[in-house]
Amino acid sequence: MTMSHHNNNALQVEKGSIDIVKILLEGRAFFALIVIIIVFSMLSPVYFSTGNFLTMSSHVAVFGLLGIGMLFVILTGGIDLSVGSTLALCGVFAGMLLEGVEIEALDLAFFPSVWVVVVLTCLLGGLVGAINGVLVAYFKVPAFVATLGMLYVARGAALLLTDGLTFNSLSGDPALGNTGFEWLGFNKLFGIPVGVLILFCAAVICMLALSRTPFGRWIYSTGGNARAAELSGVPVNRVKLSVYIISGVCAAMAGIVLASQLTSAGPTAGTTYELTAIAAVVIGGASLMGGRGTVRNTLLGAFVIGFLADGLVIIGVSAYWQMVFTGSVIVFAVMLNNVQYSAKRKSSQQAEKTAEIKREGSRASAT
Amino acid sequence: MSIDTSTVEAAPVILSARNIEKRFGAVQALKEVNFDIYRGQVTTLFGENGAGKSTLMKILSGVIAQTAGEIVLEGESVSFSSPSEAEALGITIIHQELSLAPNLNVRDNIFMGRELTKGRGSVDYKEEARQAELLMEELDEPIHPLTLVEDLRVGQQQIVEIARALSKNSRILIMDEPTSALSATEVETLFKVVQDLKNKGVSIVYISHHLEEALQITDHAVVLRDGAMTAYAPRSDIDLQWIVRHMVGESFDLGSPPTGYEQGSTALSIQNLYISDDKVAGRYVVEDLSLDVRAGEIVCIYGLMGAGRTELLECVAGRTRQSSGDILLNSTDVSHYNIAQRIERGLVLVPEDRQRDGLVPTLSVGRNLSLASIHAFTRKGLTSSSLEAEMINSAIDKVHIKTDGGEAAIGSLSGGNQQKVVIGKMLATHPDVIILDEPSRGIDVGAKAEVFKLLSQGARRGLAVVFTTSEVSECLSIPHRVLVMSKGRISAEFKPGVTKDEIMAASGESVAA
Numbered sequence: 001m002t003m004s005h006h007n008n009n010a011l012q013v014e015k016g017s018i019d020i021v022k023i024l025l026e027g028r029a030f031f032a033l034i035v036i037i038i039v040f041s042m043l044s045p046v047y048f049s050t051g052n053f054l055t056m057s058s059h060v061a062v063f064g065l066l067g068i069g070m071l072f073v074i075l076t077g078g079i080d081l082s083v084g085s086t087l088a089l090c091g092v093f094a095g096m097l098l099e100g101v102e103i104e105a106l107d108l109a110f111f112p113s114v115w116v117v118v119v120l121t122c123l124l125g126g127l128v129g130a131i132n133g134v135l136v137a138y139f140k141v142p143a144f145v146a147t148l149g150m151l152y153v154a155r156g157a158a159l160l161l162t163d164g165l166t167f168n169s170l171s172g173d174p175a176l177g178n179t180g181f182e183w184l185g186f187n188k189l190f191g192i193p194v195g196v197l198i199l200f201c202a203a204v205i206c207m208l209a210l211s212r213t214p215f216g217r218w219i220y221s222t223g224g225n226a227r228a229a230e231l232s233g234v235p236v237n238r239v240k241l242s243v244y245i246i247s248g249v250c251a252a253m254a255g256i257v258l259a260s261q262l263t264s265a266g267p268t269a270g271t272t273y274e275l276t277a278i279a280a281v282v283i284g285g286a287s288l289m290g291g292r293g294t295v296r297n298t299l300l301g302a303f304v305i306g307f308l309a310d311g312l313v314i315i316g317v318s319a320y321w322q323m324v325f326t327g328s329v330i331v332f333a334v335m336l337n338n339v340q341y342s343a344k345r346k347s348s349q350q351a352e353k354t355a356e357i358k359r360e361g362s363r364a365s366a367t
Numbered sequence: 368m369s370i371d372t373s374t375v376e377a378a379p380v381i382l383s384a385r386n387i388e389k390r391f392g393a394v395q396a397l398k399e400v401n402f403d404i405y406r407g408q409v410t411t412l413f414g415e416n417g418a419g420k421s422t423l424m425k426i427l428s429g430v431i432a433q434t435a436g437e438i439v440l441e442g443e444s445v446s447f448s449s450p451s452e453a454e455a456l457g458i459t460i461i462h463q464e465l466s467l468a469p470n471l472n473v474r475d476n477i478f479m480g481r482e483l484t485k486g487r488g489s490v491d492y493k494e495e496a497r498q499a500e501l502l503m504e505e506l507d508e509p510i511h512p513l514t515l516v517e518d519l520r521v522g523q524q525q526i527v528e529i530a531r532a533l534s535k536n537s538r539i540l541i542m543d544e545p546t547s548a549l550s551a552t553e554v555e556t557l558f559k560v561v562q563d564l565k566n567k568g569v570s571i572v573y574i575s576h577h578l579e580e581a582l583q584i585t586d587h588a589v590v591l592r593d594g595a596m597t598a599y600a601p602r603s604d605i606d607l608q609w610i611v612r613h614m615v616g617e618s619f620d621l622g623s624p625p626t627g628y629e630q631g632s633t634a635l636s637i638q639n640l641y642i643s644d645d646k647v648a649g650r651y652v653v654e655d656l657s658l659d660v661r662a663g664e665i666v667c668i669y670g671l672m673g674a675g676r677t678e679l680l681e682c683v684a685g686r687t688r689q690s691s692g693d694i695l696l697n698s699t700d701v702s703h704y705n706i707a708q709r710i711e712r713g714l715v716l717v718p719e720d721r722q723r724d725g726l727v728p729t730l731s732v733g734r735n736l737s738l739a740s741i742h743a744f745t746r747k748g749l750t751s752s753s754l755e756a757e758m759i760n761s762a763i764d765k766v767h768i769k770t771d772g773g774e775a776a777i778g779s780l781s782g783g784n785q786q787k788v789v790i791g792k793m794l795a796t797h798p799d800v801i802i803l804d805e806p807s808r809g810i811d812v813g814a815k816a817e818v819f820k821l822l823s824q825g826a827r828r829g830l831a832v833v834f835t836t837s838e839v840s841e842c843l844s845i846p847h848r849v850l851v852m853s854k855g856r857i858s859a860e861f862k863p864g865v866t867k868d869e870i871m872a873a874s875g876e877s878v879a880a
Contacts, residue, residue, distance in 0.1 A: 208749075212749045212750050213745075213748060213749060213750060214741040214742060214745050214750065217734070217738070217741050217750065218741075220727075220729065220730060220734075221727045221730060221734075221738055223729070224727035224728060224729035224730055225723075225724075225726065225727040225728060225729075227723060227724045228718075228723075228724050228725050228726055228727050228738075229727060229738070230686070230706060231684065231686065231706060231716060231718055231724055231725070232710075232738045232739040232792065233706055233707035233710040233711070233739050233796075234707070234738070235705075235707060287729075290729075291727070291728075291729030291730070292729050
């Protein structure tokens with residue numbers, strides 16, 4: 001019995017030293033964010049101020065919304081390359097609705113109020129996502145290909161809808177009762193930009209959905225092993241369809257926030273944003289193979305990218321260097337993912353050995 | 368297979384392991400293991416999961432280094448720090464998961480990484496093909512060298528892997544569970560190849576969970592338990608009981624049919640079931656199969672690979688649809704229900720391949736256990752972690768999973784405990800009927816006995832149990848009824864008193880001598 005005590009102690013000590021590394025690894029997105037804030041605050045006096053943080057946060061809102069939607073898809077082992085285009089399509093759709101829809105045959109013009117516009121736009125985003133989802137889940141088109149196709153189709157549709165032009169008059173007319181669109185991007189509630197609040201509401205709902213509902217559990221199990229999930233009664237195809245719809249709706253919300261922030265809705269908005277969204281998810285430690293990742297870490301990932309990019313702008317680094325930096329951060333993050341997962345494997349092997357020792361110990365004490 | 372004892376004694380020792388020890392941190396995985404490998408003979412390592420077989424193999428093949436002890440190869444102490452160094456000395460390991468590239472042909476796989484070149488670095492495909500063809504002929508498996516590996520059956524792939532080892536002039540071949548994915552005829556072919564290799568003077572180290580099979584082929588047995596060698600003897604001195612006794616350390620029994628209670632009414636009824644073969648149009652993998660199982664009854668389906676067992680079970684569970692026929696659960700036709708609905712109604716499947724179909728590797732032990740019954744701990748749309756923890760703990764308790772707790776990673780469990788997680792997950796849904804496809808596959812004898820005990824306990828509580836097996840000894844354990852399946856049909860039905868020979872004869876298998 002003394003023998004096994006000794007062993008346990010040895011393991012405990014080892015565990016203690018592993019823990020610090022583990023904390024640093026698991027909280028790496030958080031620590032990276034802190035480092036970014038410290039470094040840029042030292043380099044520029046403007047960086048560390050409430051005003052700047054709020055501005056940067058409203059930039060993050062767009063990436064954050066896309067990233068959360070992307071997280072759902074990536075958790076199931078899929079990918080959604082169409083979110084940038086969906087964002088643009090939904091943005092111009094909202095812009096079009098705000099400028100008024102004329103139905104010539106009836107000689108009528110509709111000016112839907114802002115909340116109707118928001119709901120319809122989200123529905124459009126959901127529809128785009130549903131097409132992706134049906135292709136992936138039921139027609140078994142590889143997610144990469146299906147959503148790559150949608151990347152082109154949605155962008156094309158956005159350009160067609162506007163003839164390549166941009167909607168600039170989104171403010172509405174008090175007489176028509178459709179004012180207030182800027183409120184979404186510009187205004188503040190309790191001192192916080194509304195876009196950021198939208199992001200946090202979406203994040204809280206999604207966090208709850210992933211961690212506390214059967215649906216969330218289905219997503220994680222589908223991404224971890226779809227065959228096993230299916231045999232356990234998980235409606236795998238419906239789960240896959242749903243995550244693309246969620247991603248589409250998130251892209252629509254991001255499109256609304258972006259259009260409102262820019263007070264214009266252009267068909268070329270959000271180009272390559274899908275890649276930024278994927279980067280946010282990956283920096284947040286999610287596995288592209290599916291099954292691993294959280295909303296909190298994805299948000300941190302989005303903040304890392306946003307605060308880094310804005311910081312580089314503030315200290316006057318050229319746009320070209322910004323791309324080099326962002327790219328390096330993404331690759332470094334994925335490298336750390338691998339380190340973390342291999343460390344986990346090792347620690348689980350350690351756990352197995354510990355269990356073995358315990359078994360042996362109990363066997364010895366039984367005899 | 369008769370073995371001439373005199374040649375066994377006369378064969379020279381090619382490799383000796385002397386006092387091999389291996390420690391992982393504070394854990395001793397191997398202690399003072401001593402044994403010899405004889406030239407041109409088969410040495411089999413027996414042992415439960417976690418007994419140290421793989422660790423020993425990894426040391427012998429240079430994957431890891433021993434902590435203490437020495438390896439003596441033909442009288443000289445050797446050490447190698449990588450598999451390629453071991454290969455240079457003529458020791459090659461063939462892993463359970465074959466390391467072939469399925470997208471390449473036989474020739475390219477055999478010479479992968481050691482391409483023959485003709486000056487200037489261009490590959491001499493002609494010479495490679497010639498040698499590959501020669502090797503395959505030598506192994507009595509004349510596969511064309513340009514055949515893609517993915518077009519070969521698993522058994523043939525294994526032989527390609529052996530050919531690759533031979534092309535490196537291996538003198539010692541380590542084979543880890545080579546028969547686990549093979550059909551009976553493929554096993555026969557493999558054993559013929561092994562015999563050939565022996566005649567050529569190649570020594571073989573063999574690992575298998577399939578004890579009866581290993582006994583057919585081996586010349587020496589080494590038994591490991593808890594990292595220590597418990598026994599070592601030539602084939603002529605041993606039998607199955609001897610191996611099992613030394614593996615588990617006590618006399619050992621897979622159980623007998625549970626009795627002393629009334630079986631209930633028919634729980635599962637399969638009527639005139641046809642399942643079409645998705646590879647060959649117009650053919651059926653299951654033909655006109657009918658089967659009734661009563662509550663509390665344990666039915667075992669014995670059959671060879673390709674008999675249609677897996678197809679039958681997957682269809683009953685709802686993964687695939689039958690072409691015709693009905694599946695009744697407690698007198699309700701469930702033919703048009705999906706998997707989730709069948710689980711809800713009380714019909715669950717424990718799949719054959721637990722890594723592929725049973726476990727979600729990214730989830731913890733606990734979340735794997737609760738996966739099929741999430742709604743049981745969901746209140747007002749939200750999962751309750753306290754109710755879930757309660758459920759997980761009771762499941763861990765009920766099926767005796769050895770784990771640090773529900774939070775442990777699924778990969779930290781041994782094969783047997785992983786299997787118990789899959790079974791526990793399905794039992795947690797409170798089923799009326801549980802069907803298990805080869806539940807004892809790849810788990811050690813002790814875990815197997817525990818699994819069978821669980822099934823007996825379930826049956827006593829009124830659970831209808833159907834399980835398949837390809838080991839005859841399991842047919843003679845807990846089932847109340849043994850069905851033999853062959854070519855998609857039930858070819859015979861037996862009561863518990865049946866002999867092994869009768870079962871094997873009915874399955875179309877030649878009775879092994």
